[in-house]
Amino acid sequence: MTRSTGLAAAAALLYDAQRRRAPVAPLTATYPNLDVAQAYAVQRLNLNRHLDQGAVLRGHKIGLTSAPMQELLGVNEPDFGYILDNMVLPDGANVPITTFCAPRVEPEVAFLLRRPLQGPGVTVEDVLAVTEAVAPALEIVDSRIADWRITLADTIADNASSGAVVLGDWVPLAPYLDGSFRLILVDIRGHGQSSKPECCYNRLDFAYDLKLLMDELHIGRADIVGHSLGSIICQTLAEEWPERIGRVVLISSSGGPRPGSVSRKPKFDYVGEIRKLKEPIDPDSPFMIAWWSSPNPVDPDFLSRQRKDAAGIPLRVWLAILDQDVLGADVQRTLPRLKAPTLLIWGAIDPLIDEEHRQTLREALPAAAVKVFPRLGHNPFWEDPDGVASVINRFLRQGS
DSSP states (O other), X not given: OOSHHHHHHHHHHHHXXXXXXXXXOOHHHHSTTOXXXXXXXXXXXXXXXXXXXXXXXXXXXXXXXXXXXXXXXXXXSOEEXXXXXXXEEOTTOOOOGGGSSSOEEXXXXXXXXXXXXXXXXXXXHHHHHHEEEEEEEEEEEOOSBGGGOOOHHHHHHTGGGEEEEXXXXXXXXXXXXXXXXXXXXXXXXXXXXSOOOSSOOSHHHHHHHHHHHHHHTTOOOEEEEEETHHHHHHHHHHHHOGGGEEEEEEESOOOOOOTTOOXXXXXXXXXXXXXXXXXXXXXXXXXXXXXTOOSSOOOHHXXXXXXXXXXXXXXXXXXXXXXXXXXXXXXXXXXXXXXXXXXXXXXXXXXXXXXXXXXXXXHHOTTOEEEEETTOOSOHHHHOHHHHHHHHHHHHHTTO
């Protein structure tokens, strides 16, 4: 295939196959001389057609990343395709199978990049340097080629057999953690995709959930990392089931008030603001914007997603956590039972955890390692994920 009319005809075949949900014969059967460069030209023709019709380019799909798939097609490098805005589906979406020709589902990892990468010679370090966050993803692969009878040129021309993608939550810290770690990220009860029962939101309930999860996954012993409310849960898990815990990292945590101390109004009266909430919770309300604010730049789209996720937590869950005093004086009473090696991380300008509550935690855990980031706030791993991860990596490696 050498003439532009041939490329256009091949692109039209695939475009029409997608529009009608009617697969066609392999392009390499119709155009036996179709090579990789020409296949990418076909792909670009259909990309431009979609863009001209108002679609928005959201990202790219990389295929053939595994050695078995490369061996199957006789290649030694991945291929790629485009992802449009109408190909990105919300988590939990109902997707009619009739939307596709021959769909299959594959688990993937999605990367959110700060800026584009351009080769040749892009290294793993280059990718990590521009990675804002990663997310679990489900790719719906689809082939407009009948019966998946594809060669490399066929799949490239057919947008790398892309159909759609479902994205999970973006995790800014994960790309910077040691690649040898097995990471398990948990939605605690009442949050995210976890169930939201009517009752039982004290710190022991949360910790017992994690213990049961470890039992279910056959994890005898693990290092644990918790932030804010999650740090209180990690404290409790390590106190109640010390034999199951290796090392503990507590980020933006609290030792609770000193016994008998006079309660002082914090810089941000989150308790008072939470008690003012009404359902449905507005993710863009002044409270939500303040709750997820940051003293340093964080991707606004990421913060918007965090607010929407938080707004999905039922009001009764917010109130139950307050009413059951998860962050109260009881925290300090049990802290002496935390014997595991512990790392404490704070941002110095955290508006939620004041110096008194940090100091009570230091005093309760005098052997703990401490790292305070002078210019960071309550979510330091969003503001400086590389710096926070490097501290966590060093600490956890000491237990290896």
